[in-house]
Amino acid sequence: MIARVALPIPRAAPFDYEVPLGLSVAVGDRVRVPFGPRHLWGIVVGIVPEPTFPGRLLPIEATSGPFLPPATVSLIEEVSRRSFVPSGLALARLVPLPSRARTREVELALPVEEARGAAAELARRAPAQARILAAVAAGTTEVGELRRLPGGDRAVAALLRKGILHPRRLPFSYREEGRAVALTSAQREAVETVRAGIGSGRKYLLFGPPGAGKTEVYLRAVAEGLARGKAGLLLVPEVSLLPQLWARAGRVLGSPPAPYFGELRPGERWESWHGAQEGRIRCVVGTRSAVFVPFPDLGVIALDEEGEPAYKQEEMAPYYHARAVAELRAGREGATVVLGAAAPSVETYFRAERGEIELLRLPRRVVGAEPTVRIVPRGDEVIGPALEEAVGRHLSCRGQILLFINRLGFYTGAACRCRAILRCPDCEIPLVFHLAERAFRCHACGRILRDPACPNCGETHFHLFGVGTERVEHEAKRLFPRAAVARLDADTVRDRDRILSSFAKGEIQILVGAQMVGKGLDFPGISLVGIVNADQLLSTPDFRAGERTYQLIAGAAGRAGRGDRPGEVIVQSDQPDYYAIRCAVRGDYAAFYGEEMRYREALRYPPFSRLVRMVAAGPSAEGKAGKVARELEGYGFEVLGPARLFPRRGIPRAQLLVRGKEDVVDALGHALPAPPPWLKVDPDPMWLG
DNA sequence: ATTAAGTAGCTG
DNA sequence: AGCTACTTAATT
Numbered sequence: 001m002i003a004r005v006a007l008p009i010p011r012a013a014p015f016d017y018e019v020p021l022g023l024s025v026a027v028g029d030r031v032r033v034p035f036g037p038r039h040l041w042g043i044v045v046g047i048v049p050e051p052t053f054p055g056r057l058l059p060i061e062a063t064s065g066p067f068l069p070p071a072t073v074s075l076i077e078e079v080s081r082r083s084f085v086p087s088g089l090a091l092a093r094l095v096p097l098p099s100r101a102r103t104r105e106v107e108l109a110l111p112v113e114e115a116r117g118a119a120a121e122l123a124r125r126a127p128a129q130a131r132i133l134a135a136v137a138a139g140t141t142e143v144g145e146l147r148r149l150p151g152g153d154r155a156v157a158a159l160l161r162k163g164i165l166h167p168r169r170l171p172f173s174y175r176e177e178g179r180a181v182a183l184t185s186a187q188r189e190a191v192e193t194v195r196a197g198i199g200s201g202r203k204y205l206l207f208g209p210p211g212a213g214k215t216e217v218y219l220r221a222v223a224e225g226l227a228r229g230k231a232g233l234l235l236v237p238e239v240s241l242l243p244q245l246w247a248r249a250g251r252v253l254g255s256p257p258a259p260y261f262g263e264l265r266p267g268e269r270w271e272s273w274h275g276a277q278e279g280r281i282r283c284v285v286g287t288r289s290a291v292f293v294p295f296p297d298l299g300v301i302a303l304d305e306e307g308e309p310a311y312k313q314e315e316m317a318p319y320y321h322a323r324a325v326a327e328l329r330a331g332r333e334g335a336t337v338v339l340g341a342a343a344p345s346v347e348t349y350f351r352a353e354r355g356e357i358e359l360l361r362l363p364r365r366v367v368g369a370e371p372t373v374r375i376v377p378r379g380d381e382v383i384g385p386a387l388e389e390a391v392g393r394h395l396s397c398r399g400q401i402l403l404f405i406n407r408l409g410f411y412t413g414a415a416c417r418c419r420a421i422l423r424c425p426d427c428e429i430p431l432v433f434h435l436a437e438r439a440f441r442c443h444a445c446g447r448i449l450r451d452p453a454c455p456n457c458g459e460t461h462f463h464l465f466g467v468g469t470e471r472v473e474h475e476a477k478r479l480f481p482r483a484a485v486a487r488l489d490a491d492t493v494r495d496r497d498r499i500l501s502s503f504a505k506g507e508i509q510i511l512v513g514a515q516m517v518g519k520g521l522d523f524p525g526i527s528l529v530g531i532v533n534a535d536q537l538l539s540t541p542d543f544r545a546g547e548r549t550y551q552l553i554a555g556a557a558g559r560a561g562r563g564d565r566p567g568e569v570i571v572q573s574d575q576p577d578y579y580a581i582r583c584a585v586r587g588d589y590a591a592f593y594g595e596e597m598r599y600r601e602a603l604r605y606p607p608f609s610r611l612v613r614m615v616a617a618g619p620s621a622e623g624k625a626g627k628v629a630r631e632l633e634g635y636g637f638e639v640l641g642p643a644r645l646f647p648r649r650g651i652p653r654a655q656l657l658v659r660g661k662e663d664v665v666d667a668l669g670h671a672l673p674a675p676p677p678w679l680k681v682d683p684d685p686m687w688l689g
Numbered sequence: 690a691t692t693a694a695g696t697a698g699c700t701g
Numbered sequence: 702a703g704c705t706a707c708t709t710a711a712t713t
Contacts (some may be wrong), residue, residue, distance in 0.1 A: 006713080009690060015713040036692070036712045053713050619707095 001025075003060060005033055006077075006088035011677050014087065015042075016051040020059040025640070028531065029512035030067040031060045043091050045073055054077045068095060069277065075329055076318075082665055083319045084681040087569065098274070100213075101267030103167035105141040106156070110164065113135050118164060128155035136165065170259055171268075172243040172497045174498040179598035183220070187213050190360040194221040198299055198336050202259040203327060205306070205352045206340040208362025208556020209587060214340040215245065217362070218302035219252040221338055226253060230299025230335075231276065232283040232501050235322060237308035238515070239263060239287055240488075240496055244277060244522055246285050246306075260286035260293050264600040288313060288322035291329065298335040303328045307345035307551055310515075312686045320681045323348075343589060346547055346596050349482060350607040368524075370565030371560040373585045380535060382467050382475040387530045387570045391476070395483055399527030399565055400503070401510045404556040405472045406537060408489055408514060412433040416454040422462055425455070435470045436491060445649045470675070472532055473512045480510065489514040517559070524563030531556050532579055534573040542688050543605045546580040550592050553584035568584030604659065612658040612668060613685035616642070617651050618678040625654040632658060635671045656677065657688065 003025050004014040017033050019025045029044045038592050039061065051057055073091070080090035088316040108115045119133040128151030135146060147153045159165040170666055183191065186208075192203055192290070222232030239261050250256035258272040259283045274283035277294045284293050288311050291301070303311070303549070304327050311322040323339065339348060339357070352359040374388035383403075389400075394401055409432035414422040422431045424442035431440035431449065440449045453460050473487040486492075486508045488499050503511050506525055511517065537549040553571060561567015573581050583592035601608050616625040625642035632639050641656035659666060666685045675681050 007690095007712090009712085010690095012712085017713060033713080035690095038691075038712090040690090051713080055713065289708095426706060 002048050002051045002057065003031070004048060004052075005031060005042040005045045005060070006045045006091055007033070007035065007040050007042040008088050008092035009086060010088050010089055011673075011674070012088065014045050016053040016057055016310075018057040018059045019047070023060060025060060026066065027070045027435055028066055028073050032062040032063045033060055034058050038138060042088060043068060043073065043095075043290040044688050045077060045087060057369070058564070069294050069296070069507060072292065074324070075096070076292065078328060079325055080318050081669070082683050083317065084675050084683075085233070085317040085319070085668075093316070094289065095271045096273050096396065097264065099266035099270045101265070101271050104143055104265075105168040106136060106143055106160065106165040107141060107168045108136055109163070109166045115164070117185040126155065126158070128152065129159055132156055132159060133164065135255040136428060141168065143282060152593060164231065170243075170246070171264065172246075172462060179296070180678055181213075181216055183216065184213065184362075184364070184366050185361050186364070187217055187220075187366070190362060191220045191224070193360060194300070194338055195224045198225055198230065199334060200336065201331055201334045203330070203337045203357045204339065204360050205344060205348060205357045206338055206360045206362065207344060207352075207589075208340075208342065210342045210555065211365035211367040211562055212342075213341070213366040213548065214304065214362060214364035215248060215341075216252075216490065217338065217360075218304065218338055219249055220451070221336070222249075222254055222302060224298050225299025225336075226282055228299065230297050231281075231286060231295035232257075232299060233290065233295070233301045234283070234285045235292065235301070235303040235311075235326070236307050237310035240500065240517070241304075241521065242285055242287070243497070243500065249283065249285055257281075257283035257285045257619075258421075260284050262287065262289050288444060289318075291322045291325045291378060298329070299334045300329055300336050300338065301434070302338045302340065304340045305555070306339040306341050306348055307343060307547070308322045308435065308548060309548070309686045312684075314682075314686060317680075319680075321684055324684065342558055343547075343551040343584075343592075346593065347607045349589075349593055351595070357392075366563040367522075368563060368567055370587075371529075371557060372571050373557060373569040373571065375534075375571045375573050375576040375581065375585055377534075377574055377576075379574070382471055382532065383479060383530070384572055387532075387572060388479055390528055390568060390570050391480065391530065394528040395509060397527075398563075400508070400523065400525040401528045401530065402517060402526050402556070402559050403472050403476060403512045403530045404465060404512055404514075404517065404552075405469050405512065405532040407432075407466070407468040407533075407551065408470075408491060409433060409468035410474070411464035412468050414440065414462035414464050416456065416459050416462055418454060418457045418459065420454055420456040422452060422454065424449075427564045427648055428646040430467060432466075433464055434491075435437075435474070444646070455464060457678050467533055467536075469512055469514050476510050476512060483509040485510040485512065488517055489511045517556075521559055522562055527561060527563070527565040527567055529556055529560040529567070529568070529569045531573075534571050535575050537579060538575070538580065540687075543600070543603065544686070546592075546596055546599070547576075548594075549580040550584045550589075553581065554587065554589075557587075609659045610662055610664045611688075612660075612664055613682040613688065614658065614675075615645065615653055615655045615680045615682070616678055617648070617653045619652065621652040621678070622654040624678065625656050629656045632656075632668075637664075637668070637671070653689075657685075 001019040006014045077087045080087040115137045119130045122130040131157045258273045351357050378384050411433040413430050427444040434441050469489045474487045520677040557569040560569050579595045629639045638659045642654045
């Protein structure tokens, strides 16, 4: 017998090895094989009678036994085939390896007051334990730190044994007030429809405004699947949404689901993955990578805010879209997919109109009331007079305020007297001034420049302009010195858990945030949402800019008025008539969709075509891209470009787009069976810049 | 990924 | 020729 083994090598198809007599090897096993002068671990992707390799085969050296279910192997193989990435590399990057989960952090198993009481009680009998307990109550949760206290080693163990401390299994803590929820008739109908479709491999688009109760429908659908012995998978676009979903899922499903996302520590990641594979874990909540978590019998996949670009893996191979993988997987495993959105992607809504996906509407908000939305000019201010007035008003009636701005840093640009824009010397993109470092930063390569000079004229003083999260935070503090202001963006993510829980407790009145606060967060205390600069959302030269603008405004606006207070939304924009902004503030998706479709059709963009993006990187990238373009044109493909891109870390880049019908990816697969290593092929690009 | 082999360009 | 820097091929 011959085993086809996928090895973690950037550019290669699986390799054939002989299965030695006496060794039992099956698809999904992890095996050790000789490879040149070295030995590598790989995954068996096929068992065949005859090799494809003409030369002499070497034998497999060792096996660790069954490692992946064959369904997962073939799913990942299909994903790698579509994105022109070797399956061995995709497997190595998507599948966690066994790893022990060590307790690094502990948490109190009782309320803080009771823990303090217990500490006082223990003070005489077990002073070391009392010290530990007091330290944990005061916020020290690192096991390493606690053990360093006098007598800490044994005391921590004792407290864990007594159940006064728990090992902290999650990288976040979140407690939700139990809200009794009765479903509206629209929700009930949606749940009924999905329930009837479980086991049929059907797809649904749950379309409803923020606050219409989509999450409740996902959870009931998953619960129904669990009741029939089928596992459930709940996906969100952004980690900051996991704590709330996790807590809510725990309440509705009766036991907390397992989390799975990229930033998990190896041991925890393995625990969730392996538990699901063994059938111990029946429900997982996670971000895009969780779409691969293996279940022996998957019933329902719910994917919230399906239009969010965060579902697309862009940076590193394999380039996949979690929504596409969810649909592919559901088709193969007979699972039901529920996509949800307040502002669906045009492509998905188009498929729903054509009946490929069944459309389920949730017409009204069930949480809070419809907020009032106003567009106001921004002018030169960061927080203009209308927004300032509204913030003051909401502060005085003890409402909470969310200020949304989609750029990091303080000033987002710097211009010299000679009109040159200060750019990263390696990436050519405009540098952003950050107050935290008192320096300029390149958002592409992370490079920090302390006191740059104009490459044109040597000038070291610049005119700084543009608004980022730091500047909004600064302005909010200046205008409202007595309010507690916090900022949640990529620079403060380390404190995400702390910031979100103190916002939930009402200790923070104004939260300034980027991307991650714009969607899904459900804090009943928020009465005002300010979108600081709606125009900047439009400034990306991308055919999806309109869609992104609509989604961001609709999503951010949906954070307001989820409690008892009526919500208010203020959108600062100097282009209030632009259709995406105009439709978004009215919450009129149908009107937006109509205009957007006309534009897409006129320019033959998706869904009226399928685009494949190819990026050449390295010396003479443009020339190489040109050669590929000519070759593909020779095969009859419609090629746009090549166009020069900004370099990345000094490496030149150029891109070309191939436009075709739905089958263009397969056709390219025949024309370019193995793209050269300097060419990245992305079968459904989110950004064309 | 890692390594070996091939090759274009340059030295003095 | 001999050397380095860089590209390409092979690994089953």
